[in-house]
Every structure is written in C-alpha cells, then in structure tokens.
Amino acid sequence: MSWFESFVLGLVQGLTEFLPISSSAHLRLTAAFAGWHDPGAAFTAISQIGTEAAVLIYFRKDIARILSAWFRSLTDKQMRGDHDAQMGWLVIVGSIPIGVLGITLKDQIEGPFRDLRLIATTLIVMGVVLGIADRLAARDEVGGKHRAVKERKTLKDLGVRDGLIFGFCQAMALIPGVSRSGATISGGLLMGYTRESAARYSFLLAIPAVLASGAYELKDVNEGHVSWGPTIFATLVAFFVGYAVIAWFMKFITTKSFMPFVIYRVALGILLFILISTGVLSPHAGESAG
Numbered sequence: 001m002s003w004f005e006s007f008v009l010g011l012v013q014g015l016t017e018f019l020p021i022s023s024s025a026h027l028r029l030t031a032a033f034a035g036w037h038d039p040g041a042a043f044t045a046i047s048q049i050g051t052e053a054a055v056l057i058y059f060r061k062d063i064a065r066i067l068s069a070w071f072r073s074l075t076d077k078q079m080r081g082d083h084d085a086q087m088g089w090l091v092i093v094g095s096i097p098i099g100v101l102g103i104t105l106k107d108q109i110e111g112p113f114r115d116l117r118l119i120a121t122t123l124i125v126m127g128v129v130l131g132i133a134d135r136l137a138a139r140d141e142v143g144g145k146h147r148a149v150k151e152r153k154t155l156k157d158l159g160v161r162d163g164l165i166f167g168f169c170q171a172m173a174l175i176p177g178v179s180r181s182g183a184t185i186s187g188g189l190l191m192g193y194t195r196e197s198a199a200r201y202s203f204l205l206a207i208p209a210v211l212a213s214g215a216y217e218l219k220d221v222n223e224g225h226v227s228w229g230p231t232i233f234a235t236l237v238a239f240f241v242g243y244a245v246i247a248w249f250m251k252f253i254t255t256k257s258f259m260p261f262v263i264y265r266v267a268l269g270i271l272l273f274i275l276i277s278t279g280v281l282s283p284h285a286g287e288s289a290g
Helices: 003-016 023-034 040-058 060-073 077-081 083-104 106-110 116-142 160-174 180-190 195-220 228-252 259-277
Strands: none
Touching (some): 003 040, 003 228, 040 106, 040 228, 060 077, 083 106, 083 160, 116 259, 160 195
C-alpha cells in the first residue's frame, strides 16, 4: 500500500465512519474503483481506532462520568441505581453480541462478506430500513391531523433488553455495507428512541468493540500488501477527519432527516449492481491481490 492510498483510505474512513453509509463498504469500494488491492479487514479494523479516538475525545466528559460512576458502583451499592453507572453496564451488555459473532464469523468477515454483490445488497436493504425508521420517528415528532405528538424514549429509558437489541444491531455491521451507526440508529428509532439518543448510544457502544477489534487485528498488519507505516498514517488521518464529522453529525441529526443518506445508500447499491452486471466491475475486484 502506498502512502497516497493510505491517505485516501484514511480520509474515506474518517468521512464515513459516523455517517449511516458504512465505512467498511466505502473502504472496499474505494479500492475497487481505484484498481487498488482490497485493504482488507485488518486495515479496516485498525484504521477505525483513529475514528474511535475521535469519539473518546468528543464524548470525553460523558465517558469520564460513566466510567467514574461504574467503578464506584462496584463497591458502593447506592451507586448501582445511578444512570451513569447503569450506562456502563449497558455498554458492556450491548457489546456482547458483536464480540461473540466477530470471533465466530472471522473467516466470513475476511472473505465472503467482502463480495461487492453482498455489499450492494446490504447498502440497499439497510437504506430502506433506515428510511422507514426515520419516517416513523418524524411522524412521532410532528404528529399529524389525526395523531398527537408522541414522546420518544431517551437513554434514561434504556434497559438490558433494549441494550441487547442495540448490540445485535451493531453486530450486523460485521457485514460491509450495513453500517455500524446506520444499524444501531435504525434499531434505536424503531424501538422508539430519539435520533440524538440512538446516535449517542451507538457511538458509545462502538468504543469497546472497535478498540478490541483493532487490537486483535494488529498481528495481521504486515501480512499481504499492508504495512505499519501506511496503516498508522491512515489511522491518524481518520482521527482528524472523523472528529470534524462527528461534531457536524451530532448537530445535523437534531434537526434534519436521515433521508439524504437513505437516497445515497440505495443509489450507490443500484449503481454497484449495474456495474457488476455489465462487467465493468468484478464482484471480487482487488481480492486476488489483497
């Protein structure tokens, strides 16, 4: 991998990680369209550490408060009813599904799941799901001629059941094209949570999963065409770009609909199918040299 490739892929990772459009799919597609080697699951997992570092800094006050309350709750029974302490446990509970499935499906994640036909399918299907979830949320927020405005849930209403459902939604993002934020936000909206609450928990829930995945893949950095230097450079680029994107996205979702992302996902998925069916793009582009 050249330094230019690592810069472009780091930029793509930072731009797409927090948007509901799938960063892993875009890393795979960028390489395929450019005629580069598939960067692979290891590069993807490690570069995501950069964007998760952006989450740690952006939500540093929330994270520090949650960690403090959680550690105190281990010895202080009175703290166990504290919302922040409970959030610590709920992040742990919500991380279980992706941890189990990530290990179980490791071979599929690094192989069959990177087929561009599957990515095109997940882009479209999850785009439609996000669109439906967004419309339901908008209907509750504005009401209608025969409907009153419905109050949606916040993170104070989050319990173990919903935490696990969020977790299984996050685990779906093991398939490129699903999108970690897209799946968890869609799940949250369908369960009745506000956009801001669903996004905030989605980002907090991603921290242990992404850091653990990145650490696990460190051993594979020098395999194939990917080496330490370009990988670290891409991770740094992803960090700086990702921080800017998350700051923008958290403001965007408070007043705007997810429909632009829905349209983009569906259009990109359809374009992929057209390119593959006409022979312009191979569903395994870049894999043989990866």
